[in-house]
Amino acid sequence: MQAFFAIDLHDRRESISFFMMRLLIATAFLTCLAFAQGEPLRVASLSTVMADLARDIGAERVEVTEIVKPGVDPHIYEPTPGDRKTIAKSQILLASGLGFEGYLDKLRPSLEKAGVRLVVGGDVVKPIEAACEGHADHDHAHSHGSADPHWWHSISNVQAVAAQICDAFVAADPAGKATYEANAKKLQSRLAVLSKWVRLQLAALPKANRVLVTSHEALGYFATDNGFEIFAVQGVSTSDQPSSQKMKRLIGEIKARNVRAIFAENIENPKVLEQITNETGAKLGGVLYADGLGNGPAATYEGMMKTNVSTIVEALK
Amino acid sequence: MRGFPLLRLFLVGAGLVLLGAPVCLLTQPLPSSPPLASALIEPERLAVYEVLLTASAAARLTIRVANQPSVQSSVPVTSLTASFTMNAAEPEDLAVFGNFDPTAGNSALRVEVRLAGKTLAEATFWGTGLVEDVVTLPKP
Numbered sequence: 148m149q150a151f152f153a154i155d156l157h158d159r160r161e162s163i164s165f166f167m168m169r170l171l172i173a174t175a176f177l178t179c180l181a182f183a184q185g186e187p188l189r190v191a192s193l194s195t196v197m198a199d200l201a202r203d204i205g206a207e208r209v210e211v212t213e214i215v216k217p218g219v220d221p222h223i224y225e226p227t228p229g230d231r232k233t234i235a236k237s238q239i240l241l242a243s244g245l246g247f248e249g250y251l252d253k254l255r256p257s258l259e260k261a262g263v264r265l266v267v268g269g270d271v272v273k274p275i276e277a278a279c280e281g282h283a284d285h286d287h288a289h290s291h292g293s294a295d296p297h298w299w300h301s302i303s304n305v306q307a308v309a310a311q312i313c314d315a316f317v318a319a320d321p322a323g324k325a326t327y328e329a330n331a332k333k334l335q336s337r338l339a340v341l342s343k344w345v346r347l348q349l350a351a352l353p354k355a356n357r358v359l360v361t362s363h364e365a366l367g368y369f370a371t372d373n374g375f376e377i378f379a380v381q382g383v384s385t386s387d388q389p390s391s392q393k394m395k396r397l398i399g400e401i402k403a404r405n406v407r408a409i410f411a412e413n414i415e416n417p418k419v420l421e422q423i424t425n426e427t428g429a430k431l432g433g434v435l436y437a438d439g440l441g442n443g444p445a446a447t448y449e450g451m452m453k454t455n456v457s458t459i460v461e462a463l464k
Numbered sequence: 465m466r467g468f469p470l471l472r473l474f475l476v477g478a479g480l481v482l483l484g485a486p487v488c489l490l491t492q493p494l495p496s497s498p499p500l501a502s503a504l505i506e507p508e509r510l511a512v513y514e515v516l517l518t519a520s521a522a523a524r525l526t527i528r529v530a531n532q533p534s535v536q537s538s539v540p541v542t543s544l545t546a547s548f549t550m551n552a553a554e555p556e557d558l559a560v561f562g563n564f565d566p567t568a569g570n571s572a573l574r575v576e577v578r579l580a581g582k583t584l585a586e587a588t589f590w591g592t593g594l595v596e597d598v599v600t601l602p603k604p
Contacts, residue, residue, distance in 0.1 A: 346598040350559040353530040354551075 188320045191237035193221070193248050195439035196299040197268055199448045200309050201241060204330045205316055208323045212237065217440045225250055235261040238319055241312065244269025247296035266315045269296060272304040275367055297437065301368035302342040305448065309334050341449050348456050349373050356463045360401060360409035360429070362420060365437035369455075378406075380419055394423075401427040408432030408462035432462025511552035513579055513601070517544040519562050520572040523595075526561040536561075552579075555601040566593035575599050 187210040192198035198213045205211065214230050215221050221243075226234070231254075234240055240258060242248050244267035251267075258265050274294035298304040313331035317324045349357075357374055359366055363381035370377045378397055401409070401423065410432045411420050424431050435458060436451045445451040517525045522540035527548075535546035550556055562573035573595045577585040589597040 343597060346557070347559055347596060350528065350557040350598045351530055354554045354556055 185322075188239065188316060188323070189237040190239045190241065191234045191263075192241040193226075193251075194241055194243040194268065194299075196305070196448055196451075197241040197243065197266075197308065197312065199440060200305070200312050200334065201316075203334045204309065204313050204327055205323075206326065206330055208320065208326055209316065215439070217442055217446065221247065221438050224248075226254070231257065234258070234263060237263055239264045239266055239315055242267050242269075243296055243298070245272075245274055245294045245296035245298065264315060264319060266311060268304075268308040268311065269294070269298060271307045271311045272298040272301075273307075274298065275371055277364065277367070295364070295367040297365045298368055299439075299448070300366050300437075301372050302338055302345065302452070303372075304368065306335055306338050309338065337449065341452060345373070345452060345456050348460050352460050352463055356407065358404055358406050358463075359459070360397070360406055360423075361435060361437065362410070362412045363437065365412070366435070380423070398423060398426050401429055410435045410458070410462070412437045430462070433458040435459070509551055509553055510549050511555075511579060513548050513550055513555060513577055513584070515546050515548065515558060515560075516576045516578070517560060517562070518542065518574040518576075519564070521564060521568050523565075523571065523573075524561075524563040525573075526563075528559040528561070530556045532556075552604055554603060558599040558601070560589070560597060560599060562589075562595040564591075564593060564595060568592075571595055573597075577601060 187208055188205060190198075190201050190205065190209050190211045192201060192211060192213050193215050195213060195215060195217050198211050201209060201211045212233055214226060214233065215224050234254070235257065240254075240263050242251055242265065244251070247269070255265070276293060277295040298308075309331055313327050316327045320327075354374060357376065358378065359370060359375050360378045360380075362379065364377060364379040366375070366377060369375065378400055380394070380397065400406075406427070406429050408430045409420055409423060409427075411434050420431060423429070435455050436445045440446055440448065440451050441454075445454045515527050517527060519525060519542050522542055524537055524540055525544040526534055526536035527544065527546050528534040529548045529550070532548055535544065537544050548556075548558075558575070558577065560573060560575050562571065564571040570590060570592055572588055572590050574588045575586060576583060577599065585599055585601055587597070587599055589595050
């Protein structure tokens with residue numbers, strides 16, 4: 148009996164030491180893996196949409212810092228000294244381009260100096276011309292080019308930018324190539340599904356009702372893709388101010404076309420639109436996310452598109 | 465009663481309101497419902513579009529057009545035909561659905577749209593279970 152217990156105790160000691168050994172090896176392996184993977188790729192973003200794409204493609208291999216946060220008006224945003232420091236510490240900076248970030252040219256020299264790679268979404272999209280009315284009757288001091296910078300309202304543009312971000316990540320972190328490409332492929336499939344969802348929702352909307360009256364000219368790409376006509380109170384930038392003549396023309400157009408609803412935007416004061424609804428009898432159709440992502444259901448690109456499309460269909464149907 | 469002119473005035477006023485109410489109700493304009501798109505279109509611009517859905521296997525088929533009642537098969541079928549009268553200058557998009565047996569694997573849904581006997585658009589959509597898509601018709 149004593150001999151039996153002695154053997155049992157010996158076996159137990161052996162099995163405990165074997166278990167400890169295995170735990171040590173596993174810990175060492177995981178530590179090596181973590182070191183091999185290294186620090187995450189530091190990505191700063193001036194675009195809420197591109198930040199969302201970067202998070203999807205980079206997953207755990209990237210650390211995305213949003214310089215311009217959801218709900219902030221990017222048209223009037225200027226980077227603070229703290230933002231400039233964050234950008235200088237990053238390896239990649241994402242920007243919408245096409246004149247959306249008026250300060251981008253000023254940033255370029257410091258980016259080159261700090262070795263930050265600049266990825267501009269507007270470089271790979273198919274731009275449409277900005278329909279900026281009233282050059283003669285308003286102070287046109289805002290900074291934008293002749294192309295409409297709100298390219299993310301076309302899903303095909305977002306697909307092109309997703310591929311561009313994937314390429315930039317692979318170039319900066321070749322070890323993560325397989326991860327980035329696999330994630331980008333999944334994202335492209337989701338964007339294709341989203342594109343079909345949008346078309347199915349809009350099919351319920353008669354063509355005659357496809358008139359969008361919004362705060363500013365931000366949904367041009369959406370209009371081009373889906374056969375809408377746009378009437379905006381302001382121009383392509385939120386800093387554009389409508390003249391009284393333009394307001395009169397707009398009110399006349401809304402009445403003549405029997406427009407059912409007009410839309411406010413998440414980052415603007417809808418008072419002017421309320422005034423138009425009072426004069427035309429059109430209802431306030433809801434809030435659209437025009438200049439980037441919002442909060443809640445519109446916190447992701449897919450969520451933002453779904454929220455906008457549902458709001459439009461519900462109000463104009 | 466004779467001694468209360470204010471009461472008499474009130475009773476006369478109430479009587480006039482009671483008499484005037486039905487007249488007012490009968491003569492006030494009715495709230496108008498939004499007219500159907502086809503009602504606003506000149507008759508010479510209207511055209512009849514024939515839509516033919518063909519499925520690779522029996523499925524519940526549906527065709528939806530904005531502002532018109534959707535056409536759907538009540539039982540699984542392999543084809544469905546429907547006609548829609550639309551503005552030829554700006555025809556509506558067609559949403560087509562084929563609800564296949566998900567265990568049947570990859571299924572196909574073919575759409576053909578004819579105008580005056582000529583094929584105007586055709587497309588084939590693939591998928592498993594619910595196959596759905598939109599056909600945009602060309603403008604003349």
